[in-house]
Amino acid sequence: MVAYIGIDLGTSACCVASYCDGEAQVILNEDESPTTPSYVAFSGNQRLIGSAALEQANENVGNTIYDAKRFIGRKFDDPDIADLIKSCTFEVVNEDNKPKFKLVCFGEEKILTPEQISAMLLTKLKEQAEKSLDLKISEAVITVPAYFNSEQREATLAAAKIAKLDVIRLIHEPTAAILAHGLDKNFEFEEKLILVFDLGGGTFDITIVKCKNEVFTVVKTTGDSALGGRDFDSRLMSFLEPEVAKQCGKGLPESKIAMMKLMENCKQAKHQLSSETNGKIDIPELINGNDFNETISRARFEAISDDLFKRIEKYVEEILEEAKLQPDNIDFVLLVGGSSKIPKIRESLKEKFGQQKVIYNGDPEQIVARGAAIQAALIKKSAELKSVVLKGLFFEADTNFLRDISYVENKS
Template sequence: MSIFEPCIGIDLGTTYSCVGIWDNDKVVIIPNDLGSRTTPCYVAFTDTEHFIGDYAYNQAIRNPENTVFNTKRLIGREFDDPVVQADIKLYPFRVIRSPDNRPQIVVQYKGEEKAFYAEEISAMILIKMKEIAEAYLGRIVTQAVITVPAYFNYLQRQATNNAGIISGLDVKCIINEPTAAAIAYGLDKKSSSEMRILVFALGGKTLDVSILTIINSIFEIKSTSSNVNLGGEDFDNRLVKFCTEDFNKKNCVDIKNNNRALKRLRTACEKAKKILSYTSQASIEIDCLAGGYDYFITMTRENFEELNIDYFSECINSVEKVLNDAFLNKNQIHEVVLVGGSTRIPKIKQLLQEFFNGKSLCESINQEEVPAYGAAIQGANIS
């Protein structure tokens, strides 16, 4: 490493977070202690301690009321916000109104009831990312660049900055995720004339589509469209629903309220979804799913696409919306950048390429790591 103070780049995601650093003239995306380059945004509380990341995620089914996730959707919002109210109905943990009308997450921790703001949970995740970087570098890290969605307002950005402060980080910059993605691909240095870039970010929970312009390395977000109710988990849900009904039809056993069976089925469906991005079919096979019955089905890519075609169409609708909002047509877009693991789905890439008349998509960097990659470059520029 250089003699300068290292400044890490953190993509603080909704479902997963990722950390990178500029090291030996290149970006290194740093794996966690389990060897994974992304870490689940889960925090779990028990009678003796709290867990962050994979360990929290892996025990969620046994401890649902005290395992907290998706808090990025709560950060910087008031309790009465429609997004907060909709999410509360889906969370297995309690969310209450604080005296200042903000959402607070309530859990049992070390034998007591504890209430946390969303930024306090985010701070725990940032501490984990900080520790991952420190283990790699062999030194204390104090500086960071953190990404946020382009649609985040002032309060959401300030709450994210506060999460960084709580975690012990000096947040040098809060950077828009589309800007980080453009920096990752070096698009700010590609041309001296105006560049118009569409960033298509489809993660586990949300779809964010943004158009930004770059002139002389100055970024401007022209328009953004966010669907906080469309992501990879929705594709999983369709697959789980199909398999649940199929299992019931074959065995006359309804598992809709069997949380353990549904968790095992969801894990198998998510794995099948990922396999279908690379092959034409995938097996979903679970021993003794429920009622003493095994479950097996072969899912084809075509079947999967049919189950989710309305969601895929929604994705293209969002692209059309940001173009209209920016008063641009698709022929005026110079580059299309893919962000998020769900952009690996072949049908989504096909629809995007067809919409943009066969344009090549920027996907050479791991889609789940693109924002952290760009944030790490920005961190190197700062340090």
């Protein structure tokens, strides 16, 4: 059996998929889950990755690292990094103007880079694929946000090298999403304008892709590598801080353990608000043995996050303006990333582009990994995908955009 591997190295969760036997499928982890939390922890003589790291995070806050993708390839003096550090429960230090993580590993104080943490996640995903497929995995396509700069891309490649993975190609998450959507749905891409709206745990980008004469061209891309679902969690935490002090008699900044517990519970409440009108936060013995209980309505959540929603709407307006397009010119909007499930965001997009144009392709947290696996197969000139290649399912980028998919030598 030949399998082609695609990896979505996400901020809050990762996903790995394979293309084999004519189908792109997500590979489940040991928890039978399609996604793996982007957490790495050191506890005693153990290194924990994924769910195991997340489960013990509340008791091991200083040695549990998350959101490494938000730091990778960035400078320490970047204003966004200063804001990120404020909400971190682990120590971030400055080395040569690069943010690094200070923690205790196997009884010794160590300083690890975002690349090293990312490499641990990639190694976990590689081993997961090897176990599932009973194959040795040495190469993969890895996705990155469309708005990642060259330093962030190089740092991602460095992480893969540490994990002993040969990167067939780095491709943009929107590209991968369109590939997966196109093949899975057998969508006839003919003279269409597609807007890919990708809001993940830590990054946000929008890409407009045009299809004409069986060639896909990126029209415009924009976004923010410091905006994502984690910012909604932080906004909810900030709103609840005064209530925590009132109920528990002590403020959050005085307890990293309490910060970690509240952060995870805010994330869960946010997820609950995607399907319900109220989200409940119930944390026994949050601080000094005092319980914390609060109910957040969807309306309240939307109100305290209003500036984040407006930032997102501004990017939508800007990309349309820069592309000299109107909402009516867009044929459909493809939602990608777990945070695209937030009702307010979906409602806003439906209002702007039309109810029928906003498309949810299965689980938006899995589509990128599946598309990356398809990309790997295309690059390797898989015989299984020959018919697809002959249909012209490849991309051509303008001079300001990294080319994602190789040209086919013979299009006839």
